[in-house]
Amino acid sequence: MPPIISVSNLSKTYKTGFTALKNINLEIRKGEIFALLGPNGAGKTTLIGTICGLVMPSAGTVTIGGHDNVRDFRAARQLVGLVPQELHTDAWETPLATAAFSRGLFGKPKNSALVEKILKDLSLWDKRKSQIITLSGGMKRRVMIAKALAHEPQILFLDEPTAGVDVELRKSMWQVVRELRDSGVTIILTTHYIEEAEEMADRVGVINKGEIVLVEDKATLMHKLGRKQLKLSLPERIDTVPAGLAAYGLELSEDGQELTYTYDAKSERTGITTLLNDLRTAGITFNDLNTTQSSLEEIFVNLVHQ
Ligand SMILES: Nc1ncnc2c1ncn2[C@@H]1O[C@H](COP(=O)(O)OP(=O)(O)O)[C@@H](O)[C@H]1O
Ligand SMILES: [Mg+2]
Structure with a gap:
């Protein structure tokens, strides 16, 4: 039509x-x-x-x-x-x-x-x-x-x-x-x-x-609005995400030095606490961590702040 x-x-x-x-x-x-x-x-x-x-x-x-x-x-x-x-x-x-x-x-x-x-x-x-x-x-x-x-x-x-x-x-x-x-x-x-x-x-x-x-x-x-990402910078590169962390759906960057976890910012449990525990168990350390919002959410945040 x-x-x-x-x-x-x-x-x-x-x-x-x-x-x-x-x-x-x-x-x-x-x-x-x-x-x-x-x-x-x-x-x-x-x-x-x-x-x-x-x-x-x-x-x-x-x-x-x-x-x-x-x-x-x-x-x-x-x-x-x-x-x-x-x-x-x-x-x-x-x-x-x-x-x-x-x-x-x-x-x-x-x-x-x-x-x-x-x-x-x-x-x-x-x-x-x-x-x-x-x-x-x-x-x-x-x-x-x-x-x-x-x-x-x-x-x-x-x-x-x-x-x-x-x-x-x-x-x-x-x-x-x-x-x-x-x-x-x-x-x-x-x-x-x-x-x-x-x-x-x-x-x-x-x-x-x-x-x-x-x-x-x-x-x-x-x-899209409800989603946030947690990015972990790894001091040492890894080739694959350990099997024990499969449930988190982590994405590994091409250079093997950044893990991205996508979660629902609106839900009660983001899963971040257990993820950090499981990372430690898997022997993965990180030297920096930050969260980003989807570009849509940024747009909205900008709108609201004006
Ligand atoms: N008749 C007009 N002459 C000059 N500027 C205008 C006129 N009407 C609206 N504007 C300006 O155009 C912009 C958009 O206004 P408007 O369409 O009313 O926005 P909104 O409805 O999203 O609040 C504003 O900066 C406003 O000051
Ligand atoms: Mg108007």
């Missing part, structure tokens, strides 16, 4: 001269939840805005459902619902009116049954006639989702849907997003929470300083 969104060589330099996106290439698969993970200022909102056609690219192209998002803006935009990072709804309006009006903006005929279904799915039906200003933060966020869904988009962008919301609300948002995906909507969400990407995504893309540094299936990513 061709990707539902295809981003090619996309760059964005703002009028200030600041380059917020550098040669982005990315494909979104139909029906997936794709999490775009990156620290504040990485370019997440710029990328979403450029894909949705709200920010003009400096170079590169985006197609949505096969439509070029600049030359064929209207057709591309019809397929997309966007829930922006900053919530801006008309405070005095009601959820019902907001969702219904949004259909009109996209030239769609009235469909009160559909609007009712969307509001019910988002647990807003009871509040459909309340002024938005009287609703809680979580409800306001859901009104924005209802508004974005009202014109029946195939693709929904959620820009930091849970930034600054409490744990309870975050979980209920996750549930809403999963149900949307199950109903066939392709979801692209941005987040700076690793746990959110871990919890929600089918695939994760990491963006940092305007560059996509990694795109990976979530399962593969989480596997």
Whole structure:
């Protein structure tokens, strides 16, 4: 199946001269939840805005459902619902009116049954006639989702849907997003929470300083993330790993002077203590020892520390 969104060589330099996106290439698969993970200022909102056609690219192209998002803006935009990072709804309006009006903006005929279904799915039906200003933060966020869904988009962008919301609300948002995906909507969400990407995504893309540094299936990513390596420098080279140490799956470097042990940093027992004992029993000494994290983990650590 061709990707539902295809981003090619996309760059964005703002009028200030600041380059917020550098040669982005990315494909979104139909029906997936794709999490775009990156620290504040990485370019997440710029990328979403450029894909949705709200920010003009400096170079590169985006197609949505096969439509070029600049030359064929209207057709591309019809397929997309966007829930922006900053919530801006008309405070005095009601959820019902907001969702219904949004259909009109996209030239769609009235469909009160559909609007009712969307509001019910988002647990807003009871509040459909309340002024938005009287609703809680979580409800306001859901009104924005209802508004974005009202014109029946195939693709929904959620820009930091849970930034600054409490744990309870975050979980209920996750549930809403999963149900949307199950109903066939392709979801692209941005987040700076690793746990959110871990919890929600089918695939994760990491963006940092305007560059996509990694795109990976979530399962593969989480596997790599949990792994650490212990490297032992040997004063005397050995030809093979002694049979008594086979269970550790040690790797011996080509020069025979370094042993690498890979372990799961998240598990309770890393096996390091018994390994060191068994090394001594096998008569292997070492003069230096250090641990390294996979490059992925380094990326994440860097992200978190910024
Ligand atoms: N309209 C703009 N003009 C100039 N610089 C901008 C503009 N919008 C965003 N930026 C800059 O581009 C970078 C990426 O911003 P943004 O896409 O909002 O990142 P994120 O959503 O990942 O936090 C930031 O350094 C930001 O200051
Ligand atoms: Mg942002």
